[in-house]
Amino acid sequence: MSMNFQITCKRENGNLHVAPVGDFDGSSAWELIHLLDQQYDGQGQVHIDTGRLRNLCPFGCNTFQCKFYLSRVPAHRLLFKGENGHALAPEGSLVVAARQRHPCQCNGDCAQCRCNARVIPEKQNPQKVLDNNPPSCELLERID
Numbered sequence: 001m002s003m004n005f006q007i008t009c010k011r012e013n014g015n016l017h018v019a020p021v022g023d024f025d026g027s028s029a030w031e032l033i034h035l036l037d038q039q040y041d042g043q044g045q046v047h048i049d050t051g052r053l054r055n056l057c058p059f060g061c062n063t064f065q066c067k068f069y070l071s072r073v074p075a076h077r078l079l080f081k082g083e084n085g086h087a088l089a090p091e092g093s094l095v096v097a098a099r100q101r102h103p104c105q106c107n108g109d110c111a112q113c114r115c116n117a118r119v120i121p122e123k124q125n126p127q128k129v130l131d132n133n134p135p136s137c138e139l140l141e142r143i144d
Helices: 026-039 058-070
Strands: 005-012 015-024 046-049 053-056 078-081 094-096 140-142
Touching: 005 026, 015 026, 015 058, 026 058, 053 058
Parallel strands: 015 046, 015 053, 046 078, 078 094
Antiparallel strands: 005 015, 094 140
């Protein structure tokens, strides 16, 4: 394991929450695989927060994706959160895209905010209907 890598984990509501921190290389990938294998009890999902990973070595990401299947955790039970989720997620797992901040730092639901009601360009929308869908929605997608 890299000197600049640590993993914390906890159980909450039947799910395992894992937070790797630091530089992710090949040995870090093996450490994460072994932790998942030891801690997963066959129930619930495994939430992996990738937001505090600094340097992702391509070899580490490939090692995790290719050797993950040696663990007893089914890929469909993995849910990756954070900006590095796509780099780590093996085939069949879920990735939650990081939520983008609005320019005004609101959640997009304040009445006075310009980002709350964006006007669709006239070429696409001659009636000038307001688009009330905020531009930064949380996106859940399956990696296949």
